[in-house]
Amino acid sequence: MQLYQSQVLKIYNSLSGKKEVFTPLNEGHIGMYVCGPTVYSNVHLGNCRTFMSFDMIFRYFKHLGYKVRYVRNITDAGHLVDDAEDGEDKIAKKARLEKLEPMEVVQRYTVDFHSILQKFNFLPPSIEPTATGHIIEQIEIIKDILEKGYAYEINGSVYFDVTKFNEDHAYGKLSGRKLEDMIANTRELTAQDEKKSPQDFALWKKAEPQHIMRWPSPWGDGFPGWHLECTAMSTKYLGDTFDIHGGGMDLKFPHHECEIAQAEASNGRSPVNYWMHANMLTLNGKKMAKSTGNSLLPGEIFSGDNAILSKAFSPSVVRFFMMQAHYTSILDLSNDALLASEKGFHRLMDALQILKSLESRKNSDFDVTSWKQKCYDAMNDDFNSPILIAHLFEAVKHINAIKEGRESISEADKALLEATISSFVFDVLGLENKSESEAGTDKLAGVVELLIQMRKEARDNKDFATSDKIRDQLAEMGIQLKDGKEGTTFSVS
Ligand SMILES: [Zn+2]
Numbered sequence: 001m002q003l004y005q006s007q008v009l010k011i012y013n014s015l016s017g018k019k020e021v022f023t024p025l026n027e028g029h030i031g032m033y034v035c036g037p038t039v040y041s042n043v044h045l046g047n048c049r050t051f052m053s054f055d056m057i058f059r060y061f062k063h064l065g066y067k068v069r070y071v072r073n074i075t076d077a078g079h080l081v082d083d084a085e086d087g088e089d090k091i092a093k094k095a096r097l098e099k100l101e102p103m104e105v106v107q108r109y110t111v112d113f114h115s116i117l118q119k120f121n122f123l124p125p126s127i128e129p130t131a132t133g134h135i136i137e138q139i140e141i142i143k144d145i146l147e148k149g150y151a152y153e154i155n156g157s158v159y160f161d162v163t164k165f166n167e168d169h170a171y172g173k174l175s176g177r178k179l180e181d182m183i184a185n186t187r188e189l190t191a192q193d194e195k196k197s198p199q200d201f202a203l204w205k206k207a208e209p210q211h212i213m214r215w216p217s218p219w220g221d222g223f224p225g226w227h228l229e230c231t232a233m234s235t236k237y238l239g240d241t242f243d244i245h246g247g248g249m250d251l252k253f254p255h256h257e258c259e260i261a262q263a264e265a266s267n268g269r270s271p272v273n274y275w276m277h278a279n280m281l282t283l284n285g286k287k288m289a290k291s292t293g294n295s296l297l298p299g300e301i302f303s304g305d306n307a308i309l310s311k312a313f314s315p316s317v318v319r320f321f322m323m324q325a326h327y328t329s330i331l332d333l334s335n336d337a338l339l340a341s342e343k344g345f346h347r348l349m350d351a352l353q354i355l356k357s358l359e360s361r362k363n364s365d366f367d368v369t370s371w372k373q374k375c376y377d378a379m380n381d382d383f384n385s386p387i388l389i390a391h392l393f394e395a396v397k398h399i400n401a402i403k404e405g406r407e408s409i410s411e412a413d414k415a416l417l418e419a420t421i422s423s424f425v426f427d428v429l430g431l432e433n434k435s436e437s438e439a440g441t442d443k444l445a446g447v448v449e450l451l452i453q454m455r456k457e458a459r460d461n462k463d464f465a466t467s468d469k470i471r472d473q474l475a476e477m478g479i480q481l482k483d484g485k486e487g488t489t490f491s492v493s
Contacts, residue, residue, distance in 0.1 A: 002028065002065030009064070011244075012328060012382045014252065014275040015174055019382055022274065024243050030061055030068045031238035033272075035230055035247035035255065036128070038075040039109035040090040042297050043116050045333070046281040046288055050248045052319065052430075053278040053327035053383075055122045057246070059428050060379055062123075071237045072125040074113075076106040077132045077213050078226045089223070092213050102213050106130075116298045119315040121430050127237050131229035135215045138224040138232045141266050142203045142217075150265035154194045156206030156220040160261060162199040169264050171199075174275060175253035201258055203228055227258035235263060235271065245272040249279050281322075282332045283308070296333070309335050313342060316432045320345040323385045323429050344393075348425065349433050351396040354403050355418050361408035366398040368413040372420045379428065388424060395421060444492075448479060452488045455481070 009022045024030050034054045037047055051072070061068045081087035088096075095102040131138075142158050145151040150165045151158050162171050166179045179199065186198040202225035207214035214221045234242065240263070247256060256275065263271035282288065288295045296306055304312030321341035325331040371391065378387035395417060401407040409417070425431050451470050458466040471481050480491050 004028070004064035004066055007064060007376055007380050009380045010382055011274050011276065013273075014277050015272070017176075020274070024066070025241065025273065028065075028067060030066045030244065031242035032058065032061075032068060032070045032244040032246065033230070033234040033238055033242065034070070034072045034125075034245075035251055036073040036075060037109075037113055038079040038090055039106050039113060040079075040094045041109060042299070043109075043113045044288070045283075045296055045298055045301070047248070048116065048120060048298055049281045049322050049331065050278040051117065051122065052120060052322055054246050054276075055120075055430060056323065056327070056385060056428065057276070057383055058123060058125075059430055060383060063423065063428050068126070069238065070125040071127045071129065071234060073230065073233050074106075074110060074128060074130045075226070075229065076110075076130045077102075078224045078229055080226065089211070089213055092211065095212070106132075119298070119302065120319055121315065121432050123430070129233045129237065131224070131233075132213075134229060134232045134236065135224065137236055138228045139204075139217050141228060141232055141262065142224075144266040145203065145262065148265055150261075151203055152196065153219055156222060157194060157202060158204040158219055159195050159200040160203055160258070160265070161196065162201070162261070163197050165261050165265055169261070171261055172257060174257050174260055177253065177257075201225060201227060201254065203262070227255055228262060230255070231259050231262040231266075231271070234259075235267075240267050240269045241271055241273065243272075244274045244276060246276040246278065249277045252277055278327045279330050282330060284334050285332055301338075309338065313338050314434065316434055317342045317345050320348075320429070320431055323431075324389055326382075326384055326386055328382075345431070347396060348392060351399045352418075352421060352425070352433070355399050355414070355421070358399070358402050358409065358414060360411040360414045362410060363408060364410045364413040365407040366395075366402075366409060366413065366417075368409075368417045368420070371395060372416065375420065375424055379424075385429065388429075392421060392424065448474070448490050452481065452490065456488070 010019045011022045012019050032054075034051070036051075037043055054070075054072075058068060058070050076091060077089060079090045081090055081093055089102075091102050091105050094100075094105045098105065100108075142151065145160065146153065146158065149161075151160050162179065165171055171179050172182070182199055183197070189195060189198055204217060204219055204222050204224055206220055206222045211223070213223055215223060234245065245256070245259075252275075260271060263269065280287075283294050283296060286292075286294050293307075296308055298315075298318070300306040301309065301313050301318055302315060317338065318341075321333070321338055322331065324341060324344075371394065375388055375391045378384045378391060381387070398407060398409075399417075402409050451474065455467045455470040458464070458470070474481060474490070478492060482489050482491065
């Protein structure tokens with residue numbers, strides 16, 4: 001028997017606006033699609049939070065014994081600068097500015113994305129498809145939608161006909177918007193606009209001669225609209241209707257609304273049973289934005305190289321901080337919040353160490369079995385990780401009381417407690433107890449910097465005996481100093 005058979009999991013479905021009991025299409029199997037990054041810059045910390053929420057959800061499904069096919073795409077074409085119909089492709093623009101091939105831009109930032117996610121201890125998705133690898137599938141869907149009469153071609157571009165679609169289906173059902181209101185609130189089309197209505201969106205855009213990312217199609221050279229890739233890749237790998245589609249809250253409209261419209265127009269079926277949206281991350285109470293300086297990259301947090309935080313924080317501490325909020329709530333990152341999370345994280349890790357060395361007695365003062373079910377109840381309630389963490393700290397209190405001799409625990413309960421905490425902390429929340437060695441590395445760097453400074457002072461005083469001694473003894477320990485124009489650096493062999 002698998003764990004999921006004994007647990008009732010509820011998921012907040014953005015489509016119904018309600019928490020619903022989760023029933024997958026095929027028992028024991030889950031198909032989940034999450035909109036991945038557009039790889040034209042370093043991965044944003046807010047995006048990391050979104051992907052981390054779905055990593056935790058993926059981990060919990062696996063923990064429950066489900067076989068999960070988790071598809072998270074890489075957007076490497078078609079996402080235009082203003083998220084709408086006009087403007088340059090985000091990747092093509094970066095390629096132009098940095099004098100690179102678009103695929104060099106894609107490669108550089110895909111590598112960055114993966115390396116940051118690895119530091120955060122993400123599990124890789126089952127499939128990570130790219131938009132440029134699925135141009136043929138996208139063209140096929142456009143042909144299908146044209147054939148069904150929900151799109152029109154004009155001057156080498158193809159647009160989705162929202163008005164026509166809305167006659168037979170409900171456009172706006174995910175975001176709760178009504179087409180009439182949308183029409184009333186948008187500007188009139190100008191003479192240059194090709195679209196019949198401002199709500200229509202591009203399925204295929206004709207490539208102007210200067211547009212470098214282009215593919216041949218029945219309508220001439222062009223490139224797919226951004227919304228289409230996710231319809232093509234999700235249905236290709238998960239079927240016409242699949243269990244879960246996730247993404248950031250900001251993608252609900254228009255991106256996900258358009259995905260629903262495209263899928264329903266092409267095959268007549270509602271593509272997704274449960275829509276899930278993760279909320280955003282703010283910094284010091286304000287929206288993160290590079291232009292105002294209120295922004296942090298993950299790497300800047302890990303290195304401490306930033307003007308916002310007082311020190312470096314390990315990926316596990318940042319992950320723990322993010323897991324302390326429910327994925328549908330806005331989370332505010334600040335120095336104080338990270339310091340508090342760091343303290344909490346160490347308390348939790350210390351308790352796990354203490355637990356291993358506790359002496360067991362005949363009886364338990366702590367009902368571990370019912371506590372364990374409370375942990376599951378928290379996660380079964382729409383993946384409520386902050387409540388789970390509160391239960392973990394309840395266990396920490398008992399562990400400390402047992403250590404101090406105020407409570408006792410039986411051998412069996414001790415083993416159950418240890419196994420339960422480990423599986424929730426490491427398997428489900430995805431934390432790693434690495435911070436000790438990371439802190440050690442930081443301290444070592446500080447000591448070496450101090451010695452470099454002392455060696456410099458010795459040299460300035462022409463005390464070469466001392467400066468050589470520092471260099472040679474460090475070399476014996478496997479730390480090489482290298483003098484350069486910018487000062488002295490070191491490497492550890
Ligand atoms: Zn998407």
